[in-house]
Amino acid sequence: MLQQNLSLTVDAVVFGYDAKDGLSVLLIKRLYEPFKGKWAIPGGFLLAGESLEQAVERELKEETGIKVNYLEQLYTYGNPDRDPRSHIVTVAYYGLIRRTKFELYASTDAEDAQWFNINNLPKLAFDHQTIFDDALARLRGKIAYEPIGFELLDEQFPLPDLHRLYETLYGQKIDRRNFSKKILQLDILEDLNKFQAHEGRGRPSKLYKFNKAKYFALKEKGMMFEV
Amino acid sequence: MLQQNLSLTVDAVVFGYDAKDGLSVLLIKRLYEPFKGKWAIPGGFLLAGESLEQAVERELKEETGIKVNYLEQLYTYGNPDRDPRSHIVTVAYYGLIRRTKFELYASTDAEDAQWFNINNLPKLAFDHQTIFDDALARLRGKIAYEPIGFELLDEQFPLPDLHRLYETLYGQKIDRRNFSKKILQLDILEDLNKFQAHEGRGRPSKLYKFNKAKYFALKEKGMMFEV
DNA sequence: GCAAAAGTGTTCCTTTTACACCCATGC
């Protein structure tokens, strides 16, 4: 085995969504060199005997205290000079989380952990800007044919929230009425017959819940989710 | 850095297509333990200072003598017990090649190298069956919205060949007339005003060539390739 | 009552699907 000085890390681009803040990413301020004091995507070295997903979840816990509710492998970056220390290959993941559910805390391995709106990121360490760009592109593409958007919203959510999420992700207006027609006719949302507590003017919106079982049943039958 | 005993390999699922043999995969017979004498996907250890793609291309050259004309990263498999030797993480790729273009030869690192029809694979070493399944699923999905199918055909090809390729990949009949309409109206094929040398009965088919420049121009304008 | 936000329905147009006919070759 001729390989030398090779290390393997995992990194995770974690997206969070919030009705007022829009789509955000979780970043940490690095506590150690290289790029000490710079913002970066959370991540760290894979331990022996640990699966990649375990490593991601462990690092997220250690560095930010959160637990994502969706996690998917994104891409593996292996350019020999992407890390100034040595040849370090990283397996990048992206995750989704309900922002309302967790409080951030910066812990042992990071000076600080914070949400940043995706349109207002600081300069990132390593090749993390590339990783972020890839993650966002993947999320945009994936949300059109897999119902992962729900993972960013509260368990009970009004349709307009989902609508706003899609408009944010696509960066363009989507007709409100066509959107709800399309979503509702998929028959994967459960009408909770409840209304959202008023938070402004206008008619209160109905609350829905994503019905996972129904979705998988339809998927088995070959029905496609498509927004 | 607490990691220990971690190694990194690359593997490649190489697809080849042939009008009579259908869709095939390139496998090698392993020369060394573990799984000595068993069939496996070509691959091997990443060398220090080498990019992942370089490693894949080097291994393919060494083990089978071929050079793919399309290569894309598939997924990284990191389950700690996927290799009996130790914790070995592998970055898998899939590649496409024009079978008519290369002659296989088994070289230093493999006892034998051979094409296998995708419906008739031998039992594979390691978790290579999973990797193959994932690669096939990815190819099926990708061919619908990226014109990578051309990479499997001769540079000059008749439409019926492309049609057969899509039918093979989707595993179902596609209306011949609707298919050519859809492809031709994308305006990415160049009509060569030549006809295929006869190879049976029936009217000879026109030869076309994929026009990469035209495709990228359309893509820039936001036009989507969709079959 | 008015503005703002949400729910529902209808029409038009584009795209997809299904299907029929003609053409060029080998035997």
Place this chain on the structure above:
DNA sequence: GCATGGGTGTAAAAGGAACACTTTTGC
């Protein structure tokens, strides 16, 4: 001439886009 495979067109059906009206709330 007939069977085989390839090229082209057209009509019906489905899906998506555009758009209007009504309902419920806060002020």
